[in-house]
Amino acid sequence: MNKFFKKRLSLINFIFIPIIFLWHPNWLGFLGIQPYWPLFWLLPWSMINGSINGIIFGFFIGLILDSLTLDSNFTQIPGLILCGFWFGRIKMHSDLLLGHFRYGLICAFGSFLCGTLYFLQILFNNFSDNNFLMFIPSAQNVLAEVFLTGLLAPLICSQLLRLFIFFMGDKHYKKFL
Numbered sequence: 001m002n003k004f005f006k007k008r009l010s011l012i013n014f015i016f017i018p019i020i021f022l023w024h025p026n027w028l029g030f031l032g033i034q035p036y037w038p039l040f041w042l043l044p045w046s047m048i049n050g051s052i053n054g055i056i057f058g059f060f061i062g063l064i065l066d067s068l069t070l071d072s073n074f075t076q077i078p079g080l081i082l083c084g085f086w087f088g089r090i091k092m093h094s095d096l097l098l099g100h101f102r103y104g105l106i107c108a109f110g111s112f113l114c115g116t117l118y119f120l121q122i123l124f125n126n127f128s129d130n131n132f133l134m135f136i137p138s139a140q141n142v143l144a145e146v147f148l149t150g151l152l153a154p155l156i157c158s159q160l161l162r163l164f165i166f167f168m169g170d171k172h173y174k175k176f177l
Helices: 002-007 009-023 037-049 051-068 077-088 096-125 138-168
Strands: none
Touching (some): 009 051, 037 051, 096 138
């Protein structure tokens, strides 16, 4: 039983993404905005398993999160697929301090990419309306999300990466623990 959980720990953690997305803890927010939770799991997973798995799981995370949201006109799938591909191309370094700051910058840029793609979908959908300028202040939401994601990513991503490497038993990555 213990071996079962060790081999599937990263997939069990995958289940927590929609739970945290729905839970929406207020004490972690800034200006009423939360960090972009899926990137915290997608970065370490893609770094270990590569771009193809990053694309696949980016698609699945986007599909799950889109099914949970009430407004079905817009999707998070393109941003998560691009981030999954990009995160899979990133190699790990043995410099621990550099790695922590790098996780924050990478996740902040990924959050900016996902938030911008989502915002552009809303903007293009409402472009023909006379009040499309009403959506411009939502850039503040994207920037707050980028800030929080970049702030929390070094803490969360580094721990998830260590957890994934430890329980996956990959000897190539053991030197990064």
